[in-house]
Amino acid sequence: MPQVIRVPKYPSANILYVGRPTFFGNSWIMGERSPINGKSMSRQEVVEHYLHQDMEIYQNPDTLRVNTEAVQGLDLACWCHIWDGQGDNPMYCHADLLLGLFNPEVDSPWHRLYKKVR
Numbered sequence: 001m002p003q004v005i006r007v008p009k010y011p012s013a014n015i016l017y018v019g020r021p022t023f024f025g026n027s028w029i030m031g032e033r034s035p036i037n038g039k040s041m042s043r044q045e046v047v048e049h050y051l052h053q054d055m056e057i058y059q060n061p062d063t064l065r066v067n068t069e070a071v072q073g074l075d076l077a078c079w080c081h082i083w084d085g086q087g088d089n090p091m092y093c094h095a096d097l098l099l100g101l102f103n104p105e106v107d108s109p110w111h112r113l114y115k116k117v118r
Contacts, residue, residue: 002103004095007077016071018095019078026050026094043092050094058101071102
C-alpha cells in the first residue's frame with residue numbers, strides 16, 4: 001500500500017519526491033505571512049492553502065489522469081513528513097493530500113478532507 005515517507009537517504013524506483021521545487025511541491029512555506037490574516041503560517045495552514053489553491057490544477061480531468069497514471073502506487077516522499085511525537089501518526093503534509101488524490105483506496109483524515117472539498 002502506498003504511503004507518505006520522509007525523503008530517504010537512498011532513493012528507490014518506488015518513491016517519488018513531491019517536495020519543492022517539483023511539479024507537486026507545496027508553494028506555501030511555514031513561517032511566511034499568510035495572505036489571509038498576515039500572521040506567520042503554521043503547518044496546518046500551509047497544507048490547507050495547498051489544498052484550496054495549489055490543488056486546483058487537478059480539477060482538469062486530463063491533468064489528473066496523466067498524473068494519476070504516473071504516480072499511483074508509489075510512495076511519496078517529502079522533507080516535512082516526520083513523526084510528531086504523538087502515537088504513530090506523522091505530522092501532516094501536502095503529500096498526504098496527494099496520496100489520497102492518486103490512491104483513493106488509501107484512507108486517513110487528510111485524505112477524507114481532500115475528498116470532502118473535492
